[in-house]
Amino acid sequence: VIAIRARRLITCDPSRASSENPLSAIEDGVVALDGGRVVYVGKASAYEGAANYTEASLVTPGLIDAHTHAAWMGSRHGEYVQRLEGVQYTDIAKAGGGIQASQRSIAEASEAEIAETLHARLKRMQRLGVTTVEVKSGYGLLPELELKQLRAIARVRALKNLPRIVPSALLLHAVPASYKDRREDYVRLMCETCVPLVAKEQLAEYVDAYVDAHAFSVSEAEQLCTSARAHALKIRLHIGQFSDIGASALAVKFGADSVDHLEHLSASGARELAAASVHACLLPIASFTLAQAPPDIENLRRAGVRMVVASDANPGTAPSESLPLAMAFAARLYGLRVSEIVLGVTRNAGSSLGLAHESETRGLLTVGARADLVLWNLDHEASLIQPWGTSQVAQIVQDGVFV
Numbered sequence: 001v002i003a004i005r006a007r008r009l010i011t012c013d014p015s016r017a018s019s020e021n022p023l024s025a026i027e028d029g030v031v032a033l034d035g036g037r038v039v040y041v042g043k044a045s046a047y048e049g050a051a052n053y054t055e056a057s058l059v060t061p062g063l064i065d066a067h068t069h070a071a072w073m074g075s076r077h078g079e080y081v082q083r084l085e086g087v088q089y090t091d092i093a094k095a096g097g098g099i100q101a102s103q104r105s106i107a108e109a110s111e112a113e114i115a116e117t118l119h120a121r122l123k124r125m126q127r128l129g130v131t132t133v134e135v136k137s138g139y140g141l142l143p144e145l146e147l148k149q150l151r152a153i154a155r156v157r158a159l160k161n162l163p164r165i166v167p168s169a170l171l172l173h174a175v176p177a178s179y180k181d182r183r184e185d186y187v188r189l190m191c192e193t194c195v196p197l198v199a200k201e202q203l204a205e206y207v208d209a210y211v212d213a214h215a216f217s218v219s220e221a222e223q224l225c226t227s228a229r230a231h232a233l234k235i236r237l238h239i240g241q242f243s244d245i246g247a248s249a250l251a252v253k254f255g256a257d258s259v260d261h262l263e264h265l266s267a268s269g270a271r272e273l274a275a276a277s278v279h280a281c282l283l284p285i286a287s288f289t290l291a292q293a294p295p296d297i298e299n300l301r302r303a304g305v306r307m308v309v310a311s312d313a314n315p316g317t318a319p320s321e322s323l324p325l326a327m328a329f330a331a332r333l334y335g336l337r338v339s340e341i342v343l344g345v346t347r348n349a350g351s352s353l354g355l356a357h358e359s360e361t362r363g364l365l366t367v368g369a370r371a372d373l374v375l376w377n378l379d380h381e382a383s384l385i386q387p388w389g390t391s392q393v394a395q396i397v398q399d400g401v402f403v
């Protein structure tokens with residue numbers, strides 16, 4: 001048994017929460033771990049185990065980054081310079097940059113090279129306090145390249161002492177150049193050929209699509225969702241980044257776990273998401289990089305949508321690996337409250353990834369949950385959302401082991 005005694009222990013346990021204590025913090029708390037699971041959470045004074053504690057100031061659940069494209073290869077720094085000079089993201093994409101450029105990097109790399117790059121990236125993320133990462137494919141565009149990227153993700157997923165990976169197959173991201181004039185054929189190929197292959201090899205838990213005015217339509221995404229459901233794959237969607245084309249109704253219809261971006265979302269759309277328990281995943285690094293106005297947070301809040309904050313780590317619109325940076329931007333640029341941000345990278349992020357069931361609960365510290373937690377060199381969770389630019393982590397526990 002490992003026992004950690006914290007001056008302030010953030011549990012995120014909803015059964016302990018109140019309006020004055022939304023994160024269920026315990027002053028002078030102990031969390032005890034055994035066999036990769038939490039076996040005690042509570043006041044130090046009530047703990048009856050051996051008192052050879054690891055001491056910490058602030059302890060939280062391990063952070064969960066619920067939206068990343070972390071298996072990318074190459075660099076798109078040239079495009080960022082173009083954007084700084086005023087060129088639009090959509091024009092860069094039309095000129096063969098953007099996702100097409102990342103596809104070339106995936107095509108040139110071997111599966112082992114993609115795995116090695118992802119492994120190194122996840123280790124850097126872990127040092128920032130992240131213990132679970134959703135990792136999407138989506139830079140292969142063609143079935144064989146999507147499968148290569150997903151197999152590389154699966155290789156890293158099998159390794160120990162790294163953040164837990166939740167893999168998503170992002171199968172409608174952009175139409176590849178080779179299908180430029182055969183859009184319908186491309187959508188059919190991804191839905192009818194690629195989804196079954198992904199399911200057969202168990203390469204992903206989720207299927208994802210980029211649904212927006214310049215990306216894929218609601219009816220194209222619907223074909224993908226239908227195929228995903230037929231193959232017992234869960235659904236998360238990119239929606240509302242540049243315009244609201246009504247994709248929230250699609251997410252509700254198919255019981256998606258999460259819709260992500262949401263710079264553009266109607267009030268009725270927000271209410272529908274809340275009623276259907278679809279999480280709203282906010283990606284402030286992307287809207288910062290693109291110099292976009294923030295989503296209407298009050299709209300989401302009023303509707304009661306469960307909010308998630310993620311890095312969107314990708315080489316184009318969010319060239320960062322830092323979930324803490326996303327948290328800082330969520331506070332300063334989006335106006336989220338500290339408690340909303342902390343829940344958005346712990347409990348809500350976990351439930352948005354299906355990690356809220358008895359055999360695998362992540363993102364909160366309750367008896368039986370997976371023992372992922374962070375010991376911080378900080379006194380209070382309000383310090384977590386300051387833009388440090390460096391890691392403030394003292395120690396990480398991943399699946400019950402100090403890493």
Ligand SMILES: [Zn+2]
Pocket residue numbers: 067069238312
């Ligand atoms: Zn994304």
